[in-house]
Amino acid sequence: MKSDPGCRLLLAIVMGTLPTVVVAFVLKEQIEQLFSSSLFVGFMLIVTGTILYVTDRHEVKNKELGKVTSKDALVIGCGQALAILPGLSRSGTTIAMGLFRGLDRESAARFSFLLAIPAILGALVFSLDDLLAGTAMIGTGALGAGFIAAALTGYVAIHFLLDLVKKGKLVWFSYYTWIAGVLVIILHLV
Secondary structure: OOOOHHHHHHHHHHHHHHHHHHHHHHOHHHHHHHOOOHHHHHHHHHHHHHHHHHHHHOOOOOEOHHHOOHHHHHHHHHHHHHOOOOOOOHHHHHHHHHHHOOEOHHHHHHHHHHHHHHHHHHHHHHOHHHHHHOOOOOOHHHHHHHHHHHHHHHHHHHHHHHHHHHOOOOHHHHHHHHHHHHHHHHHHHO
16 A cells, blocks of 8 residues: 555545544634634734745755655644634645645645645535525526536636746735735724
């Protein structure tokens, strides 16, 4: 199993998902309360910007996706678990953790996107009761159109972000999140 790159990658994804599962189960109530605090969201946007800025200044190594260890995956997964907090970018945090663990830019971004799959599916399953209880009947046409629109925009966004990460331009998002965070805080205080 350790010699098979696909199995190693699957194990890394499982290891990287575990911290998010633990945090989601243990701190669900507390995290849900934080979503109602725009002040907290503003501060977390500033934290996101700082993480991205520091990451941009960090020397990039050249470890490839196939070389991700369980320890790498666990550290990156801890970043994803922290990003459950509102205002903290999941992609930005996991890419940053991957770069800090020595992954090259493209591998850090790809692993981040792979980690998103079980996280998003888990969040969907975790909140399915809430979603079904609070929704009106929506037609299959509207659901299908929404799914297609989300898939297309997600695809375009992933390629755009991957291109920025490869070119080392992730720092641009730090300026954006700093400005957004400051604006959210100002609007909260006004």
